[in-house]
Amino acid sequence: MLSRRRFAAGSLAFGAGLALPAAASAQNSAEDVRLMELLHELSRRQDALDPLGPIDRGGGPDAAVFRQSFTSSETTAERSLIKWALQRLARIDRMRLGAERQISYDSILADLREEAEWLRPDIVALTAVRPFNHFGGLHIDFASIVAKGGELNYASAADYRRNLDYIDAFAQVIDNAIARFREGIASGVVESQLTVRNMIAQIDALLVQPPESSPFTSPVREFPLAIPPAQQDELARLYNQSAANRIYPAYQKFRNFLADEYLPEAREAVGISAMKGGASYYRLAIRKHTTLRLDPEAIHRLGLGEVARIQNEMDGVKRALGFGGPLRDFFDHMRTSPRFHPKTRAELADGFAQAARAVDAQVPRFFDRVPKTRLEIRPYPAYREKYEAGGSYNQGSPDGRRPGTFFYNAYDLPSRFLTGITTLYLHEGAPGHHFQVSLALEDTSLPDFQRFDGNNAYVEGWALYAETLGFEMGLFKDPMQHWGTLDDEMLRAMRLVVDTGLHAKGWSRDQAIDYMLANSGMGKSDATAEVERYIAWPGQALGYKIGALTIQRLKRKAQAGLGPRFDVRQFHTVILGSGALRMSVLEAKVDRWIAALQGPA
Template sequence: MALKSVAQIGLLSLALLQTGTVHAAADAAITARIDTGEVAGRLSENAALERIFADEMRLGFALDPMGALQQGQKVSVEEFLLLFTPDLARQRRETNAQLLARLEQINPGKLDEAHRISRAVLIDAKTADAALLEPQQLALTEVRPFNHFGGFHVAYPEVSSPGSGISLTTTDDYELLIARHRVLGRVFDQAAARFREGMASGVTEPRLTVDNMIAQIDALLAQPVERSPFTSPARSFPATVPSAERQRLRRTLSDVTRRDVYPAYRKLRRFLAEEYRPAAREQPGLAALAGGDHLYRNLIRAYTTLDLDPDTVHAMGLGEVARIQSDMEQVKGELSFSGPLRAFFDDLRTNPRYHPKTEQELADGFRSVGRKVDALAPRYFLHLPRTSLQIQPYPAYRAKFEAGGSYAQGTPDGDQPGTFFFNTYDLKSRFLTGVTTLYLHEGAPGHHFQISLAQENTTLPNFQRFGGNNAYIEGWALYAETLGYEMGFYKDPMQHWGTLDDEMLRAMRLVVDTGLHAKGWSREQAVDYMLANSGMGRSDAEAEVDRYIAIPGQALSYKIGALTIQRLRKEAEGTLGRKFDIRAFHDQVLGSGALPMKVLEGKVRGWISRTRAAR
């Protein structure tokens, strides 16, 4: 059902629609038992909560300049210059505390279901933020302002280019972009000041992440100015920019890139190579930092939305690795390999049968899966994204430092498509077996469906449309991979192996992430474990481990989130029997944006109860 406007259906009905299917019997019962005064009270409490939402959105944009840029907001030079300043961290902490206090004052019993869900989502997020914004935690995080995985130095070129979500539709938009480019050096200087604070307190990035950042900057600076991402907005103007202005803007963007942006990157590189790298730590994990164990637990809570003990997660991962290896043994036989599993991993790495010969072969594989998913999706989903999805390789300067694929969201209005990126670096280490499962995860119906449907749902609060937690976002994408069984993709043993290999990756993450950050594992120990338990290539294994080192806890969210969604689906199927509708289940999971695991459980179980009771 397409959502109607507030004016057409009223706030209470809109809230019911936001949470899923509106049952006529339920509506009648609500109408019968709620008198006018009770409705007015509920709407009043809903309105009070929505004022908090509006403040959270406004303040969120002001206190997250990069996030605002990615969502197409106009970010002033003054706001941009807040990045990496102690004042920004202080404002975030104070604002978070004030919002959390206001949320606690709202009585959930006076809210309709959609608003109760939204309040619970925001409380969960703000509580997790509060733990990470404590001064002792900031002393470990603010002095490490970015690293090689999605750090500001690589994110800024992306949000300076068309197709990234940035607003570039008018001459003023271009002028604002140019103005931000001019002060980029000051932002880098502010970041360097924070890095120096960490050097003084003994809290630094691992040396390997510093080496990766230096290599990323080298790759960026190796591009001629005329082909850099910073001048790309002038290579193709939208029709809304007057023709008379284009030559001037093209010349100015080229000049500011040459005179301001590239020198800023060169200065940052000198700082990292000559001053910071000698002080960087050798050990990769948070266990090497005083207080790192407490920070790691807070990060696990933030990424998974659950209070989990690292030892418990580590043991869970070992159990999942053993289970998946059993399935691998069966598929290995279907691929006509009779030797031990470890020998098959080696064969996978070297046998040309499993690797693309050309970039085009890899691209064609992903596009073929995409066409099949497009045809099958209506059988599994009540709502499909309006935003289109494009498929393309990573830019050359990024590819070496990226995993096999990723997703970049489109714009909320659907004008700019989402992008499924695939990696062609070191082509001999890429696998044809992983084509299906990677597309289902990063493309459709994984990240593209979840992120696009949330963005396009203007009835949701901003934090549910654009925010979220990794357990939900990555858990959904991993769950989406399993739909390949029902869709018939994994009848092909090659593709069946690929999804098992990817599931093994997510299981190994539980072991390796906790190994690095709670058990003192070295980088080489982590890489060796991944090579011993999967068929992945060394390039991928090293990139994965470096990523876990850079963002502790994030890698745990995939498997933990997917297991939650799978458990809820099994519960719904078992309880509802013939009443179970996979499309309705997916609508419940996707219909309210990204939810913490406990909130998602409550919502789905409410739907199960209503569906079971309905005649």
């Protein structure tokens, strides 16, 4: 699972960076240059509106832009930018573009049209009034952004002062968010009670830490040597004052609002279809996260079929692990047998380190291009781990100063599985998210939106596809790890069933959890976290399996079309070589590659 901020529903998420890509050069056609210049200007204007994107990419924060978060003026500016971009794009002659720039044109046109749809007043009325939930929002991310070692730079006194302005703006952002939540109360568009209670618990977990030992004061507990002691003392005083007098009161204000005012108005049913306008919202969310027009009922049936197929494979691996009883009994056995669970956090950490070494040894067989960006493996911080999934990936910075990070969850060790170590690393680390994201970031020939942005079907679909490479790499010869990859694939198949069950078929939270426990060996803590994630983020979990099935189908198409000329390393270069693409654009690219290698008919 990639960093949530990249896929916020309804967010303006197609621009990035300020460097004009190298592809806009003299050897390109005049139309290519015009398109690249337009995309560069679009990126520049997007950065001027985005309070988080530039920080994700290693830039500095802008407190003034941050203060506009969750306001109507922010929405108005985004609509204006979309209109401007579509008008300019209509002046580009697609037929005069080179092949790579046609990919860019098709991608940005689809992105802009989608953003325009999400910014329609009737859709904004369903999204803007729900600015946070327990799975995504600044109340969670802010501490990680501003903490020392996070996404802000703390190299000089000037950095500290600029970052402090940004940190101080948080109180205004919280006020803006509360105003939006109140609009939702008035219109009847509200979050579920479950989500609200979880947000309250998250805030409580932050507030229990004293301000002086919190993430917000971590930058002043250790300074760069270049900052003189007198300035260190002043900055320490200012940061401690900010935490005690502004940040903590803002969190407490938000917590009180949620508990006293919002929770009584929140909806009891967890599915988005129970929310006013929720059924139409869900179909739009499906299209956003899969890039395809799919019917919820068809997705549900696809999921049921995949669950049945994977269970048949599981039955054979279960016997290889020495268990002769029914599959359901083996699920229960796995949950309780110490054989399958880490005894210590160190055992979990060692397992991921061993998986990384095994994957590294196999990479040259499968990839012509590998990232330069370093990958780190870390456990989630204590204040986050209870509400996080089993793992996630945070991208590095384009300049390489900040490495990519694979976070794994060590909370409630009896609910974690040793069987899932290899496949989780393949997905979140290499060659999953780390390869896909880093190769795009490092490729300055791409337009910025292809370097920095993405869609769930491609990004998560690639990562799930990357898990399957463990078979060809020989990593699943061990029945324990073979079981783990089937269990993880089962999770993605169950998501098709459960997400549509919750949001289109009226399933309850407990019904969804029971389904996941009955059809997999996952622990109850994991199943609960997964279901509550789907409740908070409708449609997002569908992209994994839909995207992976698409990439697997394209691989089979290329193998059939090219025969002995098929090279998996070249195939991966084609898939990863243009940034994150919509499924239709990706398929068209693969088709052109196959045709070029086949030659004239």
